[in-house]
Amino acid sequence: xxTTHYTNYDSINEAVVGFNDYCRTSSExxxxxxxxxxxxxxxxxxxxxxxxxxxxxxxxxxxxxxEEYPVFDKLFDIYWRKKKHTYSPTTRxxxxxxxxxxxxxxxxMMGFGDTEKDEDQKEDARNVTGANRMESLKYTDFSKxxxxxxxxxxxxxxxxxxxxxxxxxxxxxxxxxGRIDLxxxxxxxxxxxxxxxxxxxxxxxxxxxxxNILLDVSGSMDKYSFYLLKFIWSLKSNFRQIEAFIFSTKxxxxxxxxxxxxxxxxxxxxxxxxxxxxxxxxxxxxxLDFNERYGKRVLNGKSITIILSDGLDTxxxxxxxxxxxxxxxxxxxxxxxxxxxxxxxxxxxAKGMKTALPLVDTFSSAHNLDSLLELENILSHV
Amino acid sequence: MIPEVTRLxxxxxxxxxxxxxxxATVLLLMLKLEKPLLLEGxxxxxxxxxxxIIANHLDTKLIRLQCYExxxxxxxxxxxxxxxxxxxxxxxEEAQLTSEEKEAHIFSEDFLLKRPLLQAITATEKAPVLLIxxxxxxxxxxxxxxxxLLSAFQMSIPEMxxxxxxxxxxxxxxxxxxxxxxxxxxxxxxYHWVEYPDFQKELNIIQKHLPELDQQLTSDLVRxxxxxxxxxxxxxxxxxxxxxxxxxxxxxGARSLSEEYVKATLGCVLKSDNDIEYVKSQQLEEVLTNVx
Numbered sequence: 001x002x003t004t005h006y007t008n009y010d011s012i013n014e015a016v017v018g019f020n021d022y023c024r025t026s027s028e029x030x031x032x033x034x035x036x037x038x039x040x041x042x043x044x045x046x047x048x049x050x051x052x053x054x055x056x057x058x059x060x061x062x063x064x065x066x067e068e069y070p071v072f073d074k075l076f077d078i079y080w081r082k083k084k085h086t087y088s089p090t091t092r093x094x095x096x097x098x099x100x101x102x103x104x105x106x107x108x109m110m111g112f113g114d115t116e117k118d119e120d121q122k123e124d125a126r127n128v129t130g131a132n133r134m135e136s137l138k139y140t141d142f143s144k145x146x147x148x149x150x151x152x153x154x155x156x157x158x159x160x161x162x163x164x165x166x167x168x169x170x171x172x173x174x175x176x177x178g179r180i181d182l183x184x185x186x187x188x189x190x191x192x193x194x195x196x197x198x199x200x201x202x203x204x205x206x207x208x209x210x211x212n213i214l215l216d217v218s219g220s221m222d223k224y225s226f227y228l229l230k231f232i233w234s235l236k237s238n239f240r241q242i243e244a245f246i247f248s249t250k251x252x253x254x255x256x257x258x259x260x261x262x263x264x265x266x267x268x269x270x271x272x273x274x275x276x277x278x279x280x281x282x283x284x285x286x287x288l289d290f291n292e293r294y295g296k297r298v299l300n301g302k303s304i305t306i307i308l309s310d311g312l313d314t315x316x317x318x319x320x321x322x323x324x325x326x327x328x329x330x331x332x333x334x335x336x337x338x339x340x341x342x343x344x345x346x347x348x349x350a351k352g353m354k355t356a357l358p359l360v361d362t363f364s365s366a367h368n369l370d371s372l373l374e375l376e377n378i379l380s381h382v
Numbered sequence: 383m384i385p386e387v388t389r390l391x392x393x394x395x396x397x398x399x400x401x402x403x404x405x406a407t408v409l410l411l412m413l414k415l416e417k418p419l420l421l422e423g424x425x426x427x428x429x430x431x432x433x434x435i436i437a438n439h440l441d442t443k444l445i446r447l448q449c450y451e452x453x454x455x456x457x458x459x460x461x462x463x464x465x466x467x468x469x470x471x472x473x474x475e476e477a478q479l480t481s482e483e484k485e486a487h488i489f490s491e492d493f494l495l496k497r498p499l500l501q502a503i504t505a506t507e508k509a510p511v512l513l514i515x516x517x518x519x520x521x522x523x524x525x526x527x528x529x530x531l532l533s534a535f536q537m538s539i540p541e542m543x544x545x546x547x548x549x550x551x552x553x554x555x556x557x558x559x560x561x562x563x564x565x566x567x568x569x570x571x572x573y574h575w576v577e578y579p580d581f582q583k584e585l586n587i588i589q590k591h592l593p594e595l596d597q598q599l600t601s602d603l604v605r606x607x608x609x610x611x612x613x614x615x616x617x618x619x620x621x622x623x624x625x626x627x628x629x630x631x632x633x634x635g636a637r638s639l640s641e642e643y644v645k646a647t648l649g650c651v652l653k654s655d656n657d658i659e660y661v662k663s664q665q666l667e668e669v670l671t672n673v674x
Contacts, residue, residue: 030565038415045414047407050384056407064568066422066575182464183456186488190471191481210561292614300560 006080016043019058019079027071029062051080178203210241212298212331214290216309218248218281224339224367228308231372243298247286253294281312283352284319291326299330306335306375308366313352321355328359335375336360342367386410390439399435400586408574409436418532418553420517420568423576426620429556432576433513436552443510445551447498449520455527460539461495462488489541499531502551509549517567518557525567532570578611579621587621592628602639602670603628607651609669615657627651641666 003022006015020036023029038061042048047057055076063072184200213232217225225246232244244254291299299305305327313320328334336356340346342365348357357363365371387406394401401409409432412419421429437444447458467488474484496504502512517525531537535547555571557563579587584604588595607624619627627650636643644666652658 030569032569034569038417041415042411045411046384046386047411050387052403053384053387053407056404057411060408060411060419060572060574063573064565065562065573069575183462186462186464186467186471190485190488297559297561 004078012043012048013040016040016048019075022079023062023072023075027075029068029071030064031062035061054080177201210243210298210300210303212243212303212305213245214287214305214307214309215244215246216248216281216283216307217246218312220281220310220312221308221339228339228366243294245290245294247283247290249282249286251286251289251293281309281352282315283309283311283313283356284315284317284321284323287323287327288319291323295326295330299327303331304333304335305331306337307360308337308339310338310340311336311348311350311353311356313350315352317351317355320352321359324356324359328361333361334359335362335364337364337366337372337375339365339367341365342371383407393439394435397435397438398590399431399438400583400590401432401435402579402583405432405574405576408572412436412572413552415572416550416552418555418571420555420557420563420571420573421576422557422559422573424578424618424620425558426622427576427578428621429576430513430515433511433554433556436554437511440508440511440552442508442552443505444513445498445502445505445510446513446515448515449517449524451519451521453520453524457497458524458527459497459499459537461497462541463493463495467493485541491542494539494542500537500545503531503535503537503545503547505549505551510551512551512553514553514555516558517555518560518563522564525564529566529570532567578618581605581608584608584621584624588624588628591625592632595628595632596637599631599636599638600628603631606639606644606670609672610651610661613661615652615660616654617652617657619651619653623651623653639670641670644670 003018004026006018009015009018016039017036020031020039024031039058042057042061043054047054055073058076059069059072063069178201181200181202184202185196185198188198188200189196215225215228215232217229221228229246232242242255246252246254324334338348338353341348341363348354348363364374383403387403387410390410391401391403391406394406408419411417413436419432421432423429433444433446470488470493471484474487479487494500498512502510514528517528532553535550536544538544581604584607585601588600588604592600604624607619607627611618627647630647630650631639631643634643634647645662648658648661652661
């Protein structure tokens with residue numbers, strides 16, 4: 001049965017439930033049985049008598065953020081359209097047929113599955129073998145890690161990133177030293193009458209930071225972006241809150257994709273959403289976009305922002321400088337990781353890098369695992 | 383528009399509020415479903431006002447909880463009155479009471495300081511409107527705590543047991559979106575995004591607030607504020623700022639929106655140094671003629 005239109009159902013109630021069903025299967029609005037129940041109440045309360053009122057009512061029920069409004073409106077328009085069309089468009093579910101074709105291309109670009117290149121890389125990686133394979137992996141430049149070592153690297157990454165930093169919170173909890181907690185003290189000493197024998201104290205407790213990561217995936221970063229992305233993914237499982245973005249000429253938020261349990265699946269999903277892998281770089285414009293769209297939400301007093309980029313910029317350095325300044329004002333610590341810094345004799349002479357450098361709190365390399373692990377030190381000294 | 387919404391808008395109008403159709407529809411649905419409402423939007427667009435509107439409309443008490451980082455149960459729900467407890471312990475020192483009796487005594491309602499959330503739950507007369515303002519500023523732990531309250535409308539005080547709401551309060555939450563709220567919390571609420579008002583709505587609002595202000599000046603002012611919002615400033619002015627500005631101009635006895643007045647009173651409407659500099663650097667004269 002074609003369930004994309006209300007006329008396919010016999011009664012109003014069924015149609016409303018059908019709409020609920022339609023929204024659930026055709027979109028990613030998190031819709032459950034409760035919604036269906038409440039939509040029915042709304043309909044029976046007379047909201048269904050007017051199209052606009054019904055739309056407003058259901059929209060407040062089904063959406064959980066402003067960004068979902070257009071999605072909902074589209075579904076609503078299709079389902080409750082006045083006249084039935086012979087051709088009914090269906091909103092495509094994510095994860096359906098067109099993935100394979102598109103993802104293949106971009107995944108290759110990420111230096112992942114490109115067999116010919118692999119051969120050379122294997123050679124290079126062998127050349128740096130030391131006494132301990134794990135140890136040597138730590139210092140191998142990402143651009144030279146073979147795909148065989150990939151699994152080992154994963155293991156290592158996960159092991160090493162498990163513990164990350166914490167921060168002091170304003171909230172108080174029981175602790176050895178600090179202010180006296182009157183409430184607990186009174187409770188504990190009731191049996192002693194008015195003599196307080198044991199004092200209970202409270203102090204600030206540690207809390208994890210929020211981490212914002214901006215990863216450059218332009219052509220010049222090609223060799224590194226795959227590993228850096230992996231790095232972001234492993235951070236995700238260790239940090240409570242993380243926001244991840246990739247950029248080249250456009251900025252794309254990938255936080256939701258980083259959430260996946262399986263790293264390669266997440267990669268494929270991410271690559272689909274980023275049609276800008278391996279293109280040029282406009283760091284300034286992308287950061288401007290970041291500040292405008294996400295700045296207020298993700299940059300607040302308890303955040304660390306990491307920009308992973310080689311600083312090879314084709315945009316206006318003026319824009320870059322003001323935008324980096326803006327980020328700096330709103331975050332606790334701004335870290336710029338540059339894979340090129342790992343090269344011998346590297347000087348931050350690139351136009352973009354030069355303008356941004358004075359504004360950055362920490363400028364560090366990111367060409368191998370060891371340098372990424374340095375990050376822990378950086379993060380714990382905020 | 384269904385007749386009930388029309389009636390509601392009229393009622394709000396009588397009470398002195400300008401409410402557009404969508405918000406009125408959502409407010410109506412909130413009352414029908416008895417579900418909390420989450421209002422999100424930029425600062426100064428009247429999110430808090432919505433709670434006042436509802437409280438006024440239902441002629442009930444508004445209980446407000448302003449959230450901030452570090453907000454904890456003690457300042458949101460309840461606190462024991464320690465000084466009183468200490469005195470009571472001292473007074474009863476000589477009395478032949480067992481420690482259980484003493485405990486029961488000092489942990490009774492007399493020693494309880496009710497904070498907004500507990501007040502809302504124990505309100506006796508009528509269901510109050512509970513406004514939880516700027517929930518995005520509180521931390522996640524507090525959000526998690528709110529979930530319990532919003533789904534069951536009861537809370538437990540270890541010393542006294544569980545307290546159930548006598549009347550289910552009408553809950554309005556607002557957020558400026560400085561952080562993303564948890565899905566669990568959002569799922570329990572109706573959601574409405576409050577946008578900056580359009581020209582006509584803002585004009586109505588300012589006329590409602592300052593009926594004596596010159597008509598031409600009011601509409602110029604609103605057009606100018608609308609122009610400012612298009613400029614992508616660091617802090618776009620909200621309705622609150624427009625009203626402030628109108629008040630400022632009224633206090634100065636302005637008759638028309640001249641460049642001089644704009645420059646002198648720009649601080650009413652723009653709150654960031656950068657923005658003021660930027661707007662002043664624009665060709666104000668040109669802008670003003672365009673605006674008019």
